[in-house]
Amino acid sequence: MMKRWSQLSLTAKVLIGMVAGLLMGLLFRNLFTGHPLIEDYLINGLFHMTGQIFLTVLKMIVVPLVFTSIVCGTCSLKDITILGRLGGMTLALYLLTTAIAISLAMSVALLIGPGKGANLESAANFVAGEAPSLVDVLIGMFPSNPISAMASGNTLQIIVFSILFGIAIAAAGKPAQPLVKLFSALNEAMLKLVTLIMNLAPYGVMGLMGKLFYSIDLSAIFSLVEYFFVVLGVLILQVLITYCGLLKLLTGLNPRIFLKKMRDAFMFAFSTASSNATIPVTLETVTRRMGACNQVSSFTVPLGSTINMDGTAIMQGVATVFIAQAFGIHLAFNDYMMVIVTATLASIGTAGVPGVGLVMLAMVLQQVGLPLEGIALIMGVDRLLDMVRTAVNITGDSAVTCIVAKQQGGLNTDIYNDIHAGEREEHIDFHKINIGEQDRPVTNH
Structure with a gap:
């Protein structure tokens, strides 16, 4: 049995862990609700501990990775002006996909009408945290103390400092070559640490899903079923x-291959509900499965996890309608256009704010004069939808990365088209964790 488990792909293992956690959570919820042994030692004990350790080690590696x-990718650039083109194209694509997302959401919601005839009223009040202005966000991108930015996990500040530091290393030339080699080695070690953590994923995912489905309020989902499915x-x-x-339009790449290679990341994002942790x-x-070069991916992925919120924009569009x-409040065409503009710009303006989805929704509702207490109506189903939104967000980050990499000549199409690319790197033999090149087994083809 253990041998067969070790032969399974990581995707299969994570999927088994996810389904097992989901079924156990629902089973214990229906058969043992309130049982002290189950709640104290299994749900809030083993499941909680396993899930939180997995989340913590994922977050642990984000800042150093x-x-x-980024330093490794930036210092290897021959022409620093490439960064300007790279940044402009990435930002434009992220804003475009966000605008499309909220437009699509409102169009479908208006067509289906999930709130028609509901006549809902809520006594609950929602108080949104104040979102910073776009000017404050731009100023806040530059760290006064890079060590403090890393300690607090401020992604935008880390990106800016890393780019500047990488440019400085490249500009220093030959005297800084030892630093280039050091960061190249560190980057390889970080990617191997990612692989190590991914091998623990099936157990962490099982813990997260087990606790979630034991405690989630399914009745709230049933009461808002139309909104949920829209x-x-x-x-x-x-x-x-x-x-x-x-x-397909901008690169000619096969979308089916892209979706197949996204399965692992999709399940990680769904389980953790955190773009940063993913x-x-x-x-x-x-990089390893789709062939995007490090110079592009090291910039687009962290930036996307901070400002690309297509999933949240979709929630805002449907929730507004x-x-x-x-x-029973009528919104004019101008109001809907205002929602699109506000939500698109807010995806940058509210970057890094805790509870960012609800803060952004509060901004949008205020802009068109809708009652903020309406947010209380949808909060019951938001936890489960948040998991799917996160998976959609990181899929958007990956799609934009592939598009930008292809446009900049930084995508290896042979790796992209190889459906098994990167699978070998997913496995670590803990019995032979440090095999030299001369000791590696020779495989016959």
């Missing part, structure tokens, strides 16, 4: 139409 990867449907359309369409897996996917219909 982003720092070493958001879910638009999230799927965003992946199939927007991302796959842009990928950065290591997304980077590993776009739903809340307006539920409270």
Whole structure:
């Protein structure tokens, strides 16, 4: 049995862990709700501990991986002006996909009308945290103390410092060559650490899913079933139409291969509900499995995890229409256009704010005069939808990375078209963790 388990692909292992956790959570919820032994030692004990350790080690590697990867990629550039083109193209694509996402969401919601006839009222009040202005965000991108930025996990500040540090290393020339070799070695070690953590994923995912489905309020989902499935449907359309369409249109790459290679990262994002925590897996996917060069991926993926919020934009679009219909408030065409502009710009303006999805939604509702207490209506189903939104967000990050890499000549199409590319690097033999090149087994083809 153990031998057969070791022969399974990582995707299969993570999927088994996810399904096992989901089924156990639902089973214990229906048969042993409130049982002290189950709740204290299994749900809040083993499942909670396993899931949180997995999340913590994923977050542990984000800062060193982003720092070493960006420095390594930047200092190897021969022409620093490439960064300007790279940044402009990446930002434009992220804003474009966000605008498409919210437009698609409102169009589908208006067509289906999930809030029509609901006549819902809520006594609950929602107080949104104040979002910083775009000017404050731009100023805040530059760290006064890079060590403090790393300690607090401020992704935008880490990106800016890493780029400047990488440019400085490149400009220093020959005296800085030892630093180039050091960061190259560190980057390889970080990617191997990602592989090590990914081998623990099936158990961490099982813990996270087990606890979630034991505690999730399924009745809230049933009461808002139409809203839930409209958001879910638009999230799927965003992946199939927007991302796959842009990928095919701008690069000619096969979207089916892209989706197959996204499976591992998709499941990681779904289980963790955190784009930042999934950065290591997304980077590993776009570089080793899709063939994007480090110079591009080290910039686009961390930036995307911070400002690319297509999944959140979709929730905002559907929620705006739903809340307006539920409270019987008519919105004009100009109001809907204002929602598109506000949500698109807010995806950058609210970067790094805790509870960013609800903060952004509060901004949008205020902009068109809808009651903020409408947010309380949808909070019951938001946890499960947040998991899918995160998976959609990192899929968008990966699609944009492939498009930018192809446009910049930094995508290895042979690796991209090889459906098994990168699979060998997913496995670590813990009995032979340090095999020299001369000791590696020779395989006959």
